[in-house]
Amino acid sequence: MEILMAIVIGILFTSAVYLMLSKSLLRIIIGTGLLSHGAHLLLLTISGLKEGAPPLLGEHAPSYVDPLPQALILTAIVISFGVTSFFLVLAYRAYQELGTDNVDQMRGNEGND
């Protein structure tokens, strides 16, 4: 299972990097979104996907899955959400001010350097 997940994560990273290398601002942000999905799944996979009860003590199960990576991922999800929404508004404002969403055209003040 872990190897399958590793391959899926690899594909997520591939798509994410490909999108981040494109010119359109929106695609770059979609790429970062995919990248964070990949990273979250990677955290979960690395810690092991062994069978066990959900980390709720009321289950009275003989074994539980590892709770620590879940806590880490929860934190990461929230932070990446904050950053993604910030990026989105930044992109929206950049379009409003500069009139383009093509990053190749966003090159600072060409005349000043």
Add this chain to the structure above:
Amino acid sequence: MTLLHWAIISPFLAAILVPFLYKKLRSIHTGWFVLILPAVLFLYFFQFIRTTSDGNAIQKTVEWMPSFGINFTAYVDGLSLLFALLITGIGALVVLYSIYYLSKEKEQLHNFYVYLLLFMGAMLGVVLSDNLIVLYMFWEFTSISSFLLIGYWYHRERSRYGAQKSMLITVFGGLSMLGGFLLLYLMSGTFSIRELAGMADVLITEPLFLGALILVLLGAFTKSAQFPFHIWLPDAMEAPTPVSAYLHSATMVKAGIYLVARMSPVFAESGVWLWLVAGFGIMTLFWGSFNAVKHTDLKGILAYSTVSQLGLIMSLLGIGAAALHYDYLDENIYGVATMAAVFHLINHATFKGSLFMVVGIIDHETGTRDIRKLGGLMNFMPITFTIAVIGAFSMAGLPPFNGFLSKEMFFTGMVQVLEMDIFNLETWGILFPVLAWVGSVFTFIYSMIVVFKPFTGKHQPEKLDKTPHEAPLGMLISPVILASLVIVFGFFPNILTGTMIEPAVSAITTLTVDDSHIYFWHGFTPELFMTLGVILFGVLLYTLLPKWKGIYNTIPEKFTLNSFYDSGLAKGERGAFKLTRSYMTGFIRSYLVYIFTFLIGILIVTLVVKDAFVIDTSDLASIGLYEVIIALIMVVSSITILFAKSRLTSIIALGAVGYSVSLFFVLFRAPDLALTQLVIETVSVALFLLCFYHLPPLSRHEERMSFKLGNALIAIGVGATVTLIAIASYSTKLFGSISEFYIENVYEEAGGKNMVNVILVDFRGFDTLFEICVLGIAALGIFSMIKLRMTRRKEG
């Protein structure tokens, strides 16, 4: 702090006072106040002669950074004292001269004297420090103050050029020298020169010895304007003439000589040292004297003459190192070279200082230093002419002046090279007397140019801005004193031998020298005939000068060292600009490509080199049907984004990926994660759609993304790397999870049953606190981005 330390730093303290004196006492020339200090210091150092002539030395230490072995150790022996007397003595004379040279009304005197005092203090520090790091500190102080003094008339372009050039070259050497000092410290564990000299025979066997030797010599050669680093000195002539006289003839350029002499006990056992010091010295002697003849600017001639004379002293120090290899001889004939070096050092300071002052007077009274415009000044300035004759004849090595004596000793030293049988000197040693003789012929020629071109011949008043007349008395005092010293040392050289020269020589060679005498008349020795030959050929070539001056045009301007320096600098700048332009493209994509490529490269190489890629299948979870289906959905939707024709499709596909992630969380038994992921994915997709809605109608280019092979390759590379790393790191777990602690204690310690939540708010509550901060900052950032629009308001 002893009196000696206060003496060293007193010029720095005085420099603080100068601007106040300048502002408060405008009616008196600031130089008069400054003059007191070097005069007092000279007298103070003079009383050390009794100690050093007895062969004793004074050492006083003030702790500065004892844990690093860096202490302000002042050390006075014959060599240090000689330099200290030169610095303070000529310093006093130069300050006196500058009082009459620089106008009280027109010049910014406070700047001038602050820089000059900084320089004087730094120079005293260089020659009196025993600690290498302290020596280096003062060394760089001299570079900086020299830079400030050369650029004193900063509104002139040539001054700024000369200052920058000298700064670049001497700081290059200074930094190399620091490297050499650090290597010495690595080998020996001490920064003290005296302790290093004691370890000389151990050091020579160290592998770092040669590196240290070359780096230290680089420092000495750049500072003392040795070939090919001499090019900064002629351009430094843009400084006011008192500065040229002081820094660029008598003191600063001798810092390199001092360093070579001071480090001789450490390095001189090595043949490389002998060859480098003597070889570069004799080369510099020849090249400097050869080039001096072609100049028409008097200061240009004197600059090259300084270069040449420094080469002479340097080559003598190199030959003097041979004395260490022949210490079994009863009468060590090579000691004479070192003695000649020290003697000529004093002589050069006297006659070159006076000549610079003479040139300053000519410049001051006629308005030009160009020998083509000058002529017949003898009748207007008889005193100046007399000084010039004494200085120039001494420089040419004519009797009865002191230059004759040191030139004779110089020839003696060079002829003795022929008798050496070490370091290939038996074959190549013949070059030394030959080059020395040819160099001396040119020295004779330019000395005659300096004295006869401006003072004899036809007077051309129409070419001069001012009517020439004799200089004011105050301006003449200093050169007259120096010229008298030239004569005194010429007739009574032995007042110097016991007091100054012998203590200095024994500091350089570590041999005890005593009872040495300098004689006028040696009998009919080869040296005498060499001098006669110099005079004969010199007179001949001087009279035929117009006929052969054309040889200087045979070397095209393109191949001179100066144009190498200039074009090197320009090419370096252009090259750096082009290089930066070539990779700093300004496109985000390029930078991401660099980052990702580096990431792939470094990780894959590490995996291969460390042989770290292993697959351990023993501990894997089983694959279920649901997982496979969701994984397929995820892969399909993520690939859909890549090939999506419209942005709407890609946003929806991104949502599909997010929901599959939350389904994975369900399958992998993470209820809290699944909940959060569901909510957040919904909000994110809504935000994306909002953003999409606001995109421009014009650039809503819902075209298929242009396929770029490079991008795809890099993307696949990153994906593959992540997969490999994930598998490899899963397969090589070194120890178990710490989660057992959480599972056992979640109820007993924290009173909760949801382990994830308890970890978030109890065991690891700090993470949560700052994650809340992140959300808060993001919200504030979004708010301010939308609400605060500075540029709009300005335009509106």
